[in-house]
Amino acid sequence: MASKRPRSDAAPVKSAGDVKKAKKGFSVGPDNLPDGTHRRKVQKIKKDLIRKAKVKKSYSKIKGREQAKATKTTTNVPTVVEEASASLELHPDRQAMLDEPETIPQQQQQSEQRPRPKNPPRPKPVPFQKEAQLAQQRKEEREKRQKEIEEANRQRQAKVEERERFRKAMAKARIGGKDGQRKLGRESKVLLEKVQRMMAE
Structure with a gap:
């Protein structure tokens, strides 16, 4: 006996194939590993992958925020000029480093002039050295x-x-x-x- 045709005015009935399945998480390695070194190794790899994915996701969010801020600051020109004028002043430590570049090359020249002591050549490995000594x-x-x-x-x-x-x-x-x-x-x-x-x- 054939199945009845559904009524056109009735609500559509969801079949088993239409039901959306819950997503299963990704898997690393075989599922049937016994407890031990290999299983722990696979679990460690999976945790590392998850952590890296989270870091990438948070990085992309932060990058998006920074780009949004950058677009806002580019529209506002006077603030950029103020930042540029503030950045012209050098930090005291940086200024001190720039003031004394002459001493660094002298030290480099002295280190280049000093002859480096050569390491003595390694003796060639003698196979069966102990046996040769015993025979001698x-x-x-x-x-x-x-x-x-x-x-x-x-x-x-x-x-x-x-x-x-x-x-x-x-x-x-x-x-x-x-x-x-x-x-x-x-x-x-x-x-x-x-x-x-x-x-x-």
Whole structure:
């Protein structure tokens, strides 16, 4: 069954589409953010935007007022002349600044003449510097140990040679001469060297 036609003299009925919806405020970022850092960040951005918009709006109002005042003052010429005559007098501080411009260039010239100390060049960054130092220390320790080992071997060899020489000298001294007796002169020299060595140690 078809719907009835509305009467022409009756008040128009508002349909669901004609109803004006309330404006929704602007949104920043997604609506479904969880509570936490991201949500606070989005809220902060939104607050900043709102604050900036308010500042712009108040600025435009103030600017409009100032322009309105400016148009009023331009129509009134005598007040402008009075303001101009008042503005010709300089403030005492400004006058003092204008009176002493000669001292400022001298200071600038002195600062320009002084040579600026150059900063020493930065050392180039060495990659793996700590590792290189550790490797250098290990190398030095290894060389030191090697020298100690070589020195100990040399001393041991010298002692072996000394003992061998002493043994041969004693063997010669003990061998009897023509008459079969020991050669005490040779033996005494060898024994004297042995005693001197013992006393030196």
